[in-house]
Each structure stands twice: as C-alpha cells, then as structure tokens.
Amino acid sequence: MDKVIIVEGRSDKTRIEPLIAEPVTILCTNGTVSAVRLEELLAPYEGLDLIVLVDADKSGESLRKLFKKVFPEARHAYIDRSYKEVAATPVRILLDVLIGANVRVNTL
Template sequence: MEKVIVVEGRSDKTRIAPLIAEPVTILCTNGTVSASRLEELLLPYEDLDIIILVDADKSGEQLRKLVKREFPEARHFYINRSYKEVAATPIRILLDVLISANVQVNKLVTEG
C-alpha cells in the first residue's frame, strides 16, 4: 500500500526525505492546521497508509489530536521528547522510527 507521511514543516520533510527508499508522499502541514485544512490536505490520500510524524511539542500534540479525530485510521509514530523536533532528531533515530512504520529506508544514509 502506498504511504503518505505527514510532517509539520519543510525542514522536517528535507530531514526525512533522503532516508526513504520507496515512493512516499511527504505532506507538510506548515504548523497548526484547522480541521477543514487537515481534511483538505489528507482527503485525497485517505485510502493510503497515512503516517503521522510530528514534533514532540504542543503544536505537534494538537495536530495529533486533530488527526486522531478526523482520520482515526492514520498511524502515529513518535520521536523522543528530548529531541523536540523531527528536524533535530538524529538520523539513526529517524531511521528506526521509519523502519518501525514499515517504511523502506536507505541503509547507506549517515549523519551529515
């Protein structure tokens, strides 16, 4: 099944995109979104495997709550709170998170 990964910002997208070794759509919410904006963003992908990977902060938690309500079938993956942001999470940790989400990763990627 085709996958869609939802992140908050462009820096998150540029951080995880090179790690992924399969065709995946990465969507940026660009911060906190309303229910209608979220629906607009995710509705075209509702039949796909939706993976949520957002920051471990207040706006990330708000986004998760909204997604759980509007798209209960979406799968949520978490980074450790100590890293706060997806963009600040070490590559090896992100690789582990992506692997746990059943996303094929580039094994050759190293901390840059």
C-alpha cells in the same frame, strides 16, 4: 505510492526525505491546521496508509490529537521527547522510527 507521511514543516520533510527508500508522499501541514484544512489537504490521499510524524512539542501534540479525531485510521510514529523536533532528531533515530512505521529506508 501507497504511503503518506505527514510532517509539520519543510525542514522535517527535507530531513526525512533522503532516508526513505520507497515511493512515499511527504506532506507538510505548515503550522496549525483546522479539521477542515486537514481534510482538504488529505482528500487526494483517501484510502492510503497515513503516517503522522510530528514534533514532540505542544503544537505537534495538538496536531496529533486533531489527526486522531479526524483520521482515526492514521498511524502515529513518535520521536523521543528529548529531541523535541523531527528536524533535530539524529538520523539513526529517525531511521529506527521510520522502520518502526513500516517504511523502507536507505542503509547508511
């Protein structure tokens, strides 16, 4: 397991988990986090491929900024702003986003 996908909440995790066809760790930040909390959360996954998949809203953008500062090596996957939340994004779109992040997905 060399990939870690970071999402904001459990609903995001449960939305993308069944779409993924490879062993991946999905971590939830569960709301706003500080740089220290983020480092603590990700310490066990140091050196792995970090993929940030957060909502296209104010809290998601602030979390993304924090990631860019604390973990500049992390890759960022984006959902379209029109969907606002990962959990509300259509499955077909999420599959495309995951494929774009080099994550193997289950075919529908």
